[in-house]
Amino acid sequence: DQQVKQNSPSLSVQEGRISILNCDYTNSMFDYFLWYKKYPAEGPTFLISISSIKDKNEDGRFTVFLNKSAKHLSLHIVPSQPGDSAVYFCAARGGWEYGNKLVFGAGTILRVKS
Amino acid sequence: DAGVIQSPRHEVTEMGQEVTLRCKPISGHDYLFWYRQTMMRGLELLIYFNNNVPIDDSGMPEDRFSAKMPNASFSTLKIQPSEPRDSAVYFCASSLDRVNTEAFFGQGTRLTVV
Numbered sequence: 001d002q003q004v005k006q007n008s009p010s011l012s013v014q015e016g017r018i019s020i021l022n023c024d025y026t027n028s029m030f031d032y033f034l035w036y037k038k039y040p041a042e043g044p045t046f047l048i049s050i051s052s053i054k055d056k057n058e059d060g061r062f063t064v065f066l067n068k069s070a071k072h073l074s075l076h077i078v079p080s081q082p083g084d085s086a087v088y089f090c091a092a093r094g095g096w097e098y099g100n101k102l103v104f105g106a107g108t109i110l111r112v113k114s
Numbered sequence: 115d116a117g118v119i120q121s122p123r124h125e126v127t128e129m130g131q132e133v134t135l136r137c138k139p140i141s142g143h144d145y146l147f148w149y150r151q152t153m154m155r156g157l158e159l160l161i162y163f164n165n166n167v168p169i170d171d172s173g174m175p176e177d178r179f180s181a182k183m184p185n186a187s188f189s190t191l192k193i194q195p196s197e198p199r200d201s202a203v204y205f206c207a208s209s210l211d212r213v214n215t216e217a218f219f220g221q222g223t224r225l226t227v228v
Contacts, residue, residue, distance in 0.1 A: 006156075032215055043118070043205055043219030044157070089157060093215050101147065101170060102217055106156030 003027045004092050006105035015114045019077040023090030023105055026071065030092040034102065035064060035075045038087040047088075048075070080112045118220035120206050126226045132194040135223045137206030138187055147217060148181055148191050149205040157205070163189065196227045 005024045013019045021035075031052045036044035050057040050064045050073065057064050063076045077084055090105040119138040127133050139146045147162040161171040166183045174181070178197070183189040193200055203224050207217040 034216065036219075041221070043207070043221050045219070046216045049216065091157075101159055101162050102215070103159065104149070104157035106154075 004090055004103050004105040006090055006108050008108050010109040012111045013080045015082055015112055016079045019080045019110055021075040021088050021108050023073050024071060025092050029094050032093040033073050034091045036089040044089055082112050082114045085110055085112045118206055118208055118218050120220035120223050122223060124224045127196055129197055129227055130195045133196045135191040135204050137189045139208030140218055143208035144211050145209040146183060146189050147207040151203045198227045201226050
């Protein structure tokens with residue numbers, strides 16, 4: 001039972017254009033969402049997060065949007081750069097009764113072509 | 115701080131052998147997580163600890179898997195006996211507390227069981 005789903009295994013984007021990575025979740029108790037980036041042979045690194053009380057959070061070229069009614073969040077990268085090529089994981093955290101564990105999606109491979 | 119440190123980086127073992135993966139979390143972090151990454155399922159949470167106490171081990175696939183955290187600076191994940199389907203990259207991560215949810219990952223241990 002995958003509670004966090006990234007339905008696109010891969011995405012290819014031209015340098016300078018926008019990259020949009022999507023994530024859906026099923027558990028309405030999730031109260032915090034994060035995006036991680038992973039390069040080959042390295043561990044995932046934190047990229048950006050958003051609380052469930054917000055609908056948007058921006059950090060430089062990266063913006064995360066949250067649509068609670070649709071249980072959907074997305075990561076926008078503008079403009080995309082070749083160095084952004086990596087695997088992107090969406091993660092969600094449950095409420096107090098759910099502990100502090102992060103549930104991850106399967107990841108989306110982003111390729112930015114120069 | 116050097117970050118989350120995992121050892122070994124690579125492990126190749128024969129089916130039936132015992133495998134022990136090691137993790138040193140970031141000093142002062144209260145939470146420690148063990149994840150497994152596979153192509154099919156992405157990042158799966160196996161178990162997590164809070165203040166050295168196992169909180170949720172529902173992700174541990176079978177009794178062949180066990181994890182311990184004898185003190186705040188060390189954790190092990192053991193597989194006994196190992197099987198080829200255990201081949202994956204195993205990540206350890208730690209986070210400061212429940213409010214500061216961002217988890218910091220180690221570089222992972224790539225396990226190959228032949």
